[in-house]
Amino acid sequence: MGLLRDHPDFRRLWVGDVLSKAGSQVLLLAVPVLAATTLDASTWQVGLLSALAGLPYLLFGLPIGAWSDRVRRRPVLVAADAARAVALAWIPLAALIGVLAIEQLYAVQFVAGTAAAVFDVSLGAYLPFLVGRGRLVEANGALEANRAVTFTLGPGLAGQLVAWLGAATAVVASVAGFLWSALWLGLIRSAEPVRPPAPSRHLGREIREGIRLTLGQPFIRATTLHATSVVLFLSMRYAIETLFLLRTVGLSPSTIGLLMVGPGVGSVAGAATAARIARRAGRVRAVLLAGLVMGAAGLLIPLAADGARLACYVVGAAVVSFSIAVTNVTAASLRQVLCPDELLGRMNATSRFLAWATLPLGGIAGGALGTVLGLRAALWVAAAGAAASAFWLLSARVMRARDLAAEAD
Structure with a gap:
């Protein structure tokens, strides 16, 4: 990839990002295993741990976006990684001295989740400065590939790590990953300009400015609402998919595990080819085509059954993941191009807030519909x-956004 080869500062960001995301995968497995086995946590307590990791996005996401537009973003990224490492380091230390309790895990998850929200919002705002708006598709593609690879390989490696070291000690790998990321971010040499102080600041007004831009600019609004709708319906699917494969299709857990490799491979392929697709089709058209293909491929999944029709799930899930990766890379890149620099943090925060807000709703709806209608019907x-959801992308005003993107470049 040319950007990794000829842009040393982006290469530093990318190298740190790899192990940071790998460490996050270890955390996703190690904390609930630790709670369930060492602390004898109930199902409700384990579920609450997961919720506390995502809750800061909903509580603080919009204020974080406004704040990140006031300051230089690279020091924020370094501090957020360091904060995650410090918070998580308490888990193996407390386990070692025999004082670990479930309430401490709650606190650590919430603090680490807050730092993750700060990092994610600030990274989306920092990237256009680091690589320039003309190379955002390539940069976002490289970072999406990191996410896809660690998402695919991470759970298996995390399982081995937890088995070898124990859940508490395995958290050290997450601590190391975040410290590794902070180190490489600290080595970036590009000098980010100091932001001039505004004559007067009002948090509520700044948040409203971000919401107004996100819902007022046609392309940003359409892709944000598309992503929000997709997250809602995908979270419905994910809530009942394993049960569907287990009970309706009649697969064994080991077979289901093997099938889950397909979506990961699709994500990696989508991230790796997103820039090429965007160059050939145009970035706006690439978003539209990926959204339509994702919707069509998803209709294969409920057709799955044991035997030859199992291919419906394999192909459908892989193509959906491929299309999501292409959409994520190209849509995020164009939003960054179309958004003024002074509003990037707020735009990223608003988009994430809307999408994350639908996650619990989708999970609840999936479980309820699966109970009432049956798993296949749900x-x-x-x-x-x-x-x-692709209908959000079909507006003529959205398609004209490619002209705005060309002007922004």
Whole structure:
């Protein structure tokens, strides 16, 4: 990839990002295993741990976006990684001295989740400065590939690490990953300009400015609402997919595990080819085509059954993941191009806030529909909803955004 080869500062960011994301994968497994086995946590307590990691996005996401537009972003990224490392380091230390309790895990998850929200919002705002707006598709593609690879390989490696070292000690790998990321971010040499102080600041007004831009600019609004709808219906699907494969299709857990490799491979392929697709089709058209393909492929999944029809799940899930990766890379890149620099943090925060808000709703809806309609019928609802989400992208005003993107470049 040319950007990794000829842009040393982006290479430093990318190298740090790899192990940071790998460390996050270890954390996703190690903390609930530690709670369930060492602390004898109930199902409700383990679920609460997961919720506390995502809650800061909903509580603080919009203020974090406004704040990140006031300051230089690289020091914020370094501090957020360091904060995650310090918070997580308490887990193996407390386990070692025999004082670890479930309440401490709650606190660590919330603090680490808050730092993750700061990092994610600030990174999206920092990237256009680091690589320039003309290379955002390539940069976002490289970072999306990191996410896809660690998402695919991470759970298996994390499982081995937890088995070898124990859940508490395995958290040290997450600590090391975040410290590694902070170190490489600290080595970036590009000098980010100091932001001039505004004559008067009002947090509520700044948040409203971010919401107004996100919902007022046609392309940013369409892709944000598309992503929000997709997250809602995909979370419905994910909530019942394993049960569908286990009980309706009749697969063994080991077979289901093997099938889950397909979506990961699709994500990696989508991230790796997103820049090429955007160059050939145009960035706006690439977003539209990926959204339509994702919706069509998702309609294959409820058709799955044991035997030859299992291919419906394999192909559908892989193509959905491929299309999501292409959409994530190209849509995020164009939003960064179309958004003024002084509003990047707020735009990123608003987009993430809207999408994350639908996650618990989708999970609840998936479980309820699966109970009332049956698992296959509930998957049809989720697949149809995800397919219909593409209509957000079909506006003529959205298609004209490619002219705005060309002007911004």
